[in-house]
Amino acid sequence: MTLRAYILFISLFLGLDRLHAGQVDTLEINSPSMHKAVKCLVIRPDNYSFRHAPYPVLYLLHGWSGNFAAWLTDAPHLRQLADTYQMLIVCPDGGYDSWYLDSPVDSTVRYDTHITQEVVPFIDYYYHTRRAREGRAIAGLSMGGHGAMSLAFRHHDLFGAAGSMAGGLDLQPFRKNDWDLEGVLGNPARHWDNWKNNSVVNLIPLIEGVSIDLIIDCGDGDFFLKANRKMHEKLLKAGIPHEYTERPGEHNGDYWGNAVDYQVLFFHKFFERTVSY
Numbered sequence: 001m002t003l004r005a006y007i008l009f010i011s012l013f014l015g016l017d018r019l020h021a022g023q024v025d026t027l028e029i030n031s032p033s034m035h036k037a038v039k040c041l042v043i044r045p046d047n048y049s050f051r052h053a054p055y056p057v058l059y060l061l062h063g064w065s066g067n068f069a070a071w072l073t074d075a076p077h078l079r080q081l082a083d084t085y086q087m088l089i090v091c092p093d094g095g096y097d098s099w100y101l102d103s104p105v106d107s108t109v110r111y112d113t114h115i116t117q118e119v120v121p122f123i124d125y126y127y128h129t130r131r132a133r134e135g136r137a138i139a140g141l142s143m144g145g146h147g148a149m150s151l152a153f154r155h156h157d158l159f160g161a162a163g164s165m166a167g168g169l170d171l172q173p174f175r176k177n178d179w180d181l182e183g184v185l186g187n188p189a190r191h192w193d194n195w196k197n198n199s200v201v202n203l204i205p206l207i208e209g210v211s212i213d214l215i216i217d218c219g220d221g222d223f224f225l226k227a228n229r230k231m232h233e234k235l236l237k238a239g240i241p242h243e244y245t246e247r248p249g250e251h252n253g254d255y256w257g258n259a260v261d262y263q264v265l266f267f268h269k270f271f272e273r274t275v276s277y
Contacts, residue, residue: 023043023044023046023048023082023083024041024042024043024079025044026039026040026041027042027122028040029092029118029119030118031110031118032118033113033114034108034109038068038092038093038114039067039068039069040090040091040092040093040122041072041090041091042088042089042090042091042123042127043078043079043082043089043090043091044127045082045083045087045088048088048128050128052086054128054131054135055086055087055088055127055129055130055135056087056129056130056135056136056137056271057087057123057127057130057135057136057137058087058088058089058090058136058138058264059090059091059092059120059136059148059159060089060090060091060138060144061092061094061100061138061139061141061143061144061147061148062093062140062143063140063142063143063145064096064097064099064142064143064168064179065097066094066143066144067093068092069091070091071091071141071260072091073253074253075256075260078260081261085271087264087267087271088123088129089264090119090123092114092115092119094111094143094144094147095109095111096180097179097180097181097184098111098147098184099143099146099150099171099181100112100115100140100143100147100150100151101147101150101184103183103184104186104191104194105186105194106183109184111147112154115147115151116151116155116158120158130275132160133157133158133159133160134160134274134275134276135160135274135275136159137161137162137163137213137267137270137271138152138162138163139165139260139263139267140163140164140165140167141166141167141256141259141260142166142168142224143179144167145163145169145216146168148163149164149169149200149214149231150198152207152212153200153206153207154203154206156206156210156212159212160211160212161212161213161214161215161267162214162215163214163215163263163266164216164218164228164231165217165218165255165256165259165260165263166217166222166224166249166251166255166256166259167216167218167224167228168224168227169201169216169224169228169230169231170201170227170230171185171195171198171199172195172196172199172201173226173227175188185198200231201227201231201234204238204240205238207240208238208240213266213270214235214241214242215242215243215245215262216242216243216245217246217247217259217262219246219249219251219255220246220247220249221248221250222249222255224251228244228246232244243266247259
């Protein structure tokens with residue numbers, strides 16, 4: 001479908017009287033930065049309407065080797081959460097192994113730019129959203145947990161809250177090219193600065209003095225537990241308020257399919273506290 005035809009389709013689909021067919025929209029968003037169309041899922045409350053007050057938006061990022069539809073597999077009850085809390089839940093595609101970065105070694109990987117400059121403006125244009133940082137949160141699992149924190153820290157003008165579930169919050173221990181990191185960051189022997197500068201545990205200075213609500217959780221049997229504890233400790237040292245939880249669980253869908261309930265509630269409270277209309 002051409003972009004022009006697609007935009008026409010979306011415009012018609014989102015008409016005031018055409019919103020009862022389902023709660024999930026599958027989109028293709030043009031990415032000039034990567035010269036391709038990228039898919040995206042939008043979960044709407046059942047009573048979604050432009051007559052309603054603008055909806056807050058939670059951007060929910062998938063993990064390594066996943067895709068835009070993966071969250072609905074591990075947490076199909078996201079439909080009910082969107083309805084209960086009257087929010088839009090947007091699941092962008094982050095590629096197989098992008099870590100939601102603009103790669104310093106591969107010009108075709110521009111997922112930081114894609115999310116912040118292409119997805120967010122698209123959602124705000126075509127949906128009835130609260131178009132301010134107080135109406136946006138971002139969270140994710142595993143690779144997406146790192147991506148959510150990285151995007152929120154680098155773009156705290158866009159996101160007022162962020163969360164990580166079982167997140168790989170420090171890339172530096174995995175220099176043996178775990179999860180294809182070398183393709184995104186370069187060979188660590190030659191490009192170690194890329195590994196340091198793109199690990200979210202080293203981005204904490206970007207949010208010093210910034211008001212941003214943070215929630216981090218990880219299973220006590222997760223191989224990323226040490227990285228999560230390191231993040232928690234560095235946030236404490238920097239005096240940055242955040243919620244941190246370790247609960248029973250490993251690095252799997254059972255864990256984040258349950259953890260997402262707590263995070264969505266956290267973001268709902270943030271949205272309720274910051275609403276200004």
